Amino acid sequence: MKLHGFWRSTSTWRVRIALAYKNLAHEYVPVDLLAGEGAQNSLEHRQLNPMAQVPVLELEQGLYLTQSIAILEYLEERWPKPPLLPRDPLARVRVRQLTEVVNAGIQPLQNTGVERHVASLGADPSAWIQRFVGRGLAALEAMTLPLAGRYSVGDALTFADLTLVPELAFARRVGVDLSRLPTLLRVEANCAQLDCFKKAHADAQPDAPR
Ligand SMILES: N[C@@H](CCC(=O)N[C@@H](CS)C(=O)NCC(=O)O)C(=O)O
Known part of the structure; x- marks a missing residue:
């Protein structure tokens, strides 16, 4: 592959x-x-x-x-x-909900192509991104709070963690205030301890600037 x-x-x-x-x-x-x-x-x-x-x-x-x-x-x-989705249908739909908040509700609005287009219309792309990422992450915090254990949904790693961690890195890079996202930050810290997150980190990639 x-x-x-x-x-x-x-x-x-x-x-x-x-x-x-x-x-x-x-x-x-x-x-x-x-x-x-x-x-x-x-x-x-x-x-x-x-x-x-x-x-x-x-x-x-x-x-x-x-x-x-x-x-x-x-x-x-x-x-x-090893699985990235729980077996229980209700837990699975919760994982997919959280995943889609990032995948459908946040990331499309912060995309490079969108950012460039917003700038070409004479608007401030940074204000645009702050608004949509900030709002989306606040919703994600509220939705994750009752579901989280060690990870976003219970104590096993799922798709929801795979979408969360890169999104928080993006939000941090563009200066979104993360101080009111304690659940998301706790889950992020737990993920950071795993080898798969260390290996997959942006900074560890061969095309990352040295
Ligand atoms: N829904 C797509 C989104 C893919 C996407 O937006 N990729 C971004 C990077 S994270 C991209 O290639 N952007 C290029 C551009 O906007 O010109 C997916 O999940 O694969």
């Missing part, structure tokens, strides 16, 4: 954690989102993902998967152990 991604891309980061947790060997292919017009917009990359985004998981030559959560679902179905 090959993972086409970018070191600080939060969506790529989710998949990296899953690959590390499930101990799945893969090659990493950096796609520089910030070089010039962005390598994601090249014809070559758009043939892999017409959305001009990362990640893309190449299963074999000519077989490409896109959309990080769909990729996580695939990895979970193909390599169920």
Whole structure:
């Protein structure tokens, strides 16, 4: 397998954690989102993902998967152990709810392409990002509080943690106030102790600036 991604891309980061947790060997292919017009917009990359985004998981030559959560679902179905979803249907839907708050409710609004477009309209992209990330994380804190144990939902690692940790790193980088997110920060600290999170961290990637 090959993972086409970018070191600080939060969506790529989710998949990296899953690959590390499930101990799945893969090659990493950096796609520089910030070089010039962005390598994601090249014809070559758009043939892999017409959305001009990362990640893309190449299963074999000519077989490409896109959309990080769909990729996580695939990895979970193909390599169920160790699991990243609970067995209980109610716990599973809670995991998916938290996952979608980040995946559908926050990340699309902070995307590089969106940021560039907001700036091109003459608005302040930073104010835009602060508003939507701040609001989304406040909702996530409220939703996670009654569910969390060691991790976002109970004491086992799930998709919800894989979306949470990169999102908090993004929020921190852009200066969102995290002081009112104690549950999320506690879960983040617990995740940080695991090898799969250390291995998948943005700063540990070969394309991260040294
Ligand atoms: N829903 C997609 C989102 C992918 C996405 O937005 N990727 C970002 C990096 S985290 C990207 O490639 N952005 C490039 C751009 O906006 O030009 C997924 O989960 O894979």
